[in-house]
Amino acid sequence: MISIRELRKVYPTPTGDVVALDGVDIDVPTGRVAGVLGRSGAGKSTLLRCVSLLDRPTSGSVLVDGADLSGLSGADLLAARRRIGNVFQRFNLLDSRTVAGNVALPLELAGEPRSRRAARVDELLELVGLSDKKSSYPAQLSGGQQQRVGVARALAARPDLLLCDEATSALDPETTRSVLALLRRVNEELGVTIVLITHEMDVVTTVCDTAAILEKGTVAASGPVAELAATPGTMLSDGLFPQLGAADVAGDGRAVLDVSFLGDAADRPLLSEAIRATDGDVTILAGGVETVRGSRVGRLRVAVDTTAVSEATKVLRTGGARVEAVA
Numbered sequence: 515m516i517s518i519r520e521l522r523k524v525y526p527t528p529t530g531d532v533v534a535l536d537g538v539d540i541d542v543p544t545g546r547v548a549g550v551l552g553r554s555g556a557g558k559s560t561l562l563r564c565v566s567l568l569d570r571p572t573s574g575s576v577l578v579d580g581a582d583l584s585g586l587s588g589a590d591l592l593a594a595r596r597r598i599g600n601v602f603q604r605f606n607l608l609d610s611r612t613v614a615g616n617v618a619l620p621l622e623l624a625g626e627p628r629s630r631r632a633a634r635v636d637e638l639l640e641l642v643g644l645s646d647k648k649s650s651y652p653a654q655l656s657g658g659q660q661q662r663v664g665v666a667r668a669l670a671a672r673p674d675l676l677l678c679d680e681a682t683s684a685l686d687p688e689t690t691r692s693v694l695a696l697l698r699r700v701n702e703e704l705g706v707t708i709v710l711i712t713h714e715m716d717v718v719t720t721v722c723d724t725a726a727i728l729e730k731g732t733v734a735a736s737g738p739v740a741e742l743a744a745t746p747g748t749m750l751s752d753g754l755f756p757q758l759g760a761a762d763v764a765g766d767g768r769a770v771l772d773v774s775f776l777g778d779a780a781d782r783p784l785l786s787e788a789i790r791a792t793d794g795d796v797t798i799l800a801g802g803v804e805t806v807r808g809s810r811v812g813r814l815r816v817a818v819d820t821t822a823v824s825e826a827t828k829v830l831r832t833g834g835a836r837v838e839a840v841a
């Protein structure tokens with residue numbers, strides 16, 4: 515388990531302090547894929563630099579299985595860094611080295627003998643589907659292939675944790691999907707814990723088990739991805755159901771409710787139950803149902819007669835839905 519606790523990072527600048535992280539708490543269970551989602555300037559890169567031990571937090575801690583990494587220095591710091599692989603947005607491959615040479619680099623730095631390096635490189639290129647590109651140079655590869663080399667290189671020294679910094683932001687949607695599928699396979703087959711920072715909601719809904727939504731250096735919401743998707747007001751839910759934000763909230767004298775449901779609740783005829791129980795009309799103003807990480811998630815905006823609001827709310831909540839009055 516990676517536990518980020520009360521993490522604060524302040525950059526002193528000539529014009530005053532910039533608080534990039536302001537008390538961030540995130541838990542990433544071992545063996546899971548966790549996303550950190552946020553807009554530009556939210557503090558994602560700063561957070562990743564603190565977790566990858568490339569930068570020191572101003573205060574707070576990064577605990578891995580209970581051990582505090584944020585205070586390490588010297589040989590201990592180097593050893594801890596070797597347990598972490600990094601995948602970058604711009605791939606960061608060495609143009610002068612072949613694909614095999616790039617993947618071998620972390621092994622060379624770790625002092626691995628040449629014979630063992632060659633076998634490990636072959637194994638990694640097989641894993642990422644680039645065995646036939648072993649002798650190619652980065653300039654001869656597509657963006658998606660370069661990122662696969664980036665993933666192979668990050669895995670070379672058998673890290674426990676893979677940190678991905680906007681790993682698919684430079685790729686087209688189809689290539690993004692294939693790189694995300696590769697990361698999922700790495701997680702499932704090798705058991706590597708993955709933390710992925712991104713401004714792209716789709717990346718989180720496609721590949722992450724849990725997510726933290728970062729806003730202005732603080733965690734606005736966190737939890738299992740399907741739960742966040744079903745929570746109105748989170749960047750993930752509002753991004754997934756934009757029609758709710760655009761919907762007219764005027765209920766023509768009737769009450770307007772936002773109803774969200776997840777998993778089993780999504781499979782029940784909740785609206786029929788509400789209509790039967792209240793003997794009133796329920797009008798759908800806007801809504802949608804999506805499948806997120808295997809769970810059905812729905813959000814509806816409905817108008818109900820004011821006299822039926824409390825009974826309808828009770829029935830919907832009893833059925834497992836979340837209900838909020840909008841107007």
Ligand SMILES: Nc1ncnc2c1ncn2[C@@H]1O[C@H](COP(=O)(O)OP(=O)(O)OP(=O)(O)O)[C@@H](O)[C@H]1O
Nearest residue numbers: 525527532534552553554555556557558559560561
């Ligand atoms: N070295 C620095 N010195 C001063 N301020 C910094 C420094 N690095 C980051 N910041 C500030 O900290 C805040 C968070 O920046 P950060 O790069 O972590 O955000 P981000 O979410 O990764 O954004 P983006 O998606 O645009 O990369 C921003 O206000 C940024 O201007």
